[in-house]
Amino acid sequence: MYGTSDPTAAERTAFRRAEKQYKLYKTLNVKGRSRSRSRSGCRPSSGEGGGADLSAVVDFHALLAADGELPDGIGRRECPGFDRPVFCFLDRPGFYFIPGALSTEEQCCWIRESLKTFPQPPNRTNLTAIYGSISDLLIAAENQQILVEAENPDIQERNKQNNCGGKTESKYFKFVDSESQKGEEHRSNAATTLVRKLRWSTLGLQFDWSKRNYDVSLPHNKIPGALASLAKKMAIPAMPSGEEFKPEAAIVNYYGPSDMLGGHVDDMEADWTKPIVSISLGCKCIFLLGGKTRDEVPTAMFLRSGDIVLMAGEARERFHGVPRIFTESDQQEIPALISQLSSGDDVFILEYIKNSRININIRQVY
Ligand SMILES: O=C(O)CCC(=O)C(=O)O
Structure with missing residues (x-):
């Protein structure tokens, strides 16, 4: 996250105010994390966030189910040959939302991979x-x-x-x-x-958080073939025509209860015309999509397990973050996942995902 050295100034921005509005303040042990993957401060119980007014949060699943006229400012992206519904914001070009892009089986598979193989060396x-x-x-x-x-x-x-x-x-x-x-x-x-302390793992070209850049000298494997194929397919609605997405790096974010990801811009890749393909798994969250400065009021939306977000072009310059995860006691909305995992022998993964969210975001670096 591009932090500001003056926390009171940061709280004056529209983005920060939205983060505060949706953030879950429960106990003194509440944890937050910034883009640098460190924890930010704890807050006393204030009743904020836990009982936040969620009426302004865009729910693309509800819009899809209603199959009616879309609210002002939201459109459908027609994408010949792409077999899933794609939503967009008319005033935020380059941002696309694919609700329910992954089946429950696919979600289980990527949750397992995220815990089992993605944290394996040489990935860091x-x-x-x-x-x-x-x-x-x-x-x-x-x-x-x-x-x-x-x-x-x-x-x-x-x-x-x-x-x-x-x-x-x-x-x-x-x-x-x-x-x-x-x-x-x-x-x-x-x-x-x-496993509960796992916050991130990096696949493909390794990202150096201290230098905020890719360190190509670090040992790395290619992005696993099945993940690369999925990313190439899902990137299509955001790709310049005639070009194919090249998945070269990925960051896997692991969120526990009360974790958050502060507002930031992802600008370390060379070509912003290529999207970041961002896959949500596990508990529901609120995602904030802001403007090119923190002063623009962000739009809040729900991200659920199996949803995919694409950010390309102008959308790459927009501040975004995750202020809130919904867990077991609080509308995490993963009944299909729970029932699928309960029928197998993945007891540990089942218990983990009931209170966790995983995000895999895949990038073309060059
Ligand atoms: O968890 C998410 O959905 C967003 C992750 C993200 O913005 C990032 O890793 O840069």
């Missing part, structure tokens, strides 16, 4: 800076394992060869069964806790 996550590369986080959580510091076998071997006396040179963490490691200090390193 917010946990990488603390623990280095850790593998199989989801499997460890399902098996109730914990993360412990250990001697790095590679370094041990290298030291043995170099006759260095077996000195450990760098931190290395691995998952072990929890029976042998009881006690308070280990609870914070339980894999189940670490």
Whole structure:
């Protein structure tokens, strides 16, 4: 997020006021996060947000179901050959909303991938800076394992060869069964806790949050084929005609209850005529689409599991953010997902997603 150093000035902007209006202020433990993926301050209970007036929030699913005349300012994007309804705002070119783009099966598949394979090295996550590369986080959580510091076998071997006396040179963490490691200090390193602490992972070209740029020197894999195909297909309504979207990087955002993403602009990619393809999974949220400055009053809309948003061209310059997630106790609206996951053996994922939202946004970098 492009923060301002003066918080009172920030609160004077129309975008900030909308964030405050919709944000869920529950307890002193309320967490917020900024674009830099850090947590912002806690707030005392004020009754704001929790009982916010949601009547102005655009609900594209309701508009689709009503199948009637659209409210002023909202249109349908006719896109020959594209088999889903696409909505747009007439005064916000380049922004497209595809409600219910993914089936329940597809949503389950991408939730599983987001927890199981997307955080795998060489992809980096917010946990990488603390623990280095850790593998199989989801499997460890399902098996109730914990993360412990250990001697790095590679370094041990290298030291043995170099006759260095077996000195450990760098931190290395691995998952072990929890029976042998009881006690308070280990609870914070339980894999189940670490999954809850997952805030982001990056796929394809790796984004360096400290430099706010892509670091092509970092090891990376290509965007997984099935995700790339999905993004290419869904990008069509926003693509310049005759061109195909090239998925080169993706950011996966993991939101727990009370998490939010502050208003920001995504401007680190070279060609803004190509869209960001943004997939919503899990709990419903409120998404704010603002103007080119924070002074423009943003439009609020609901994003539900399976919805896809495209932002291209002029829309790339608009401030946007997520002030509010609706969780289990509060209209999370994922009955189909819950029933699908309950019928399988994904108990951990089921419990996770009841109170979480995942967003996968896929980008063409060059
Ligand atoms: O979670 C979302 O829907 C938006 C994510 C986003 O804006 C971002 O990662 O830049």
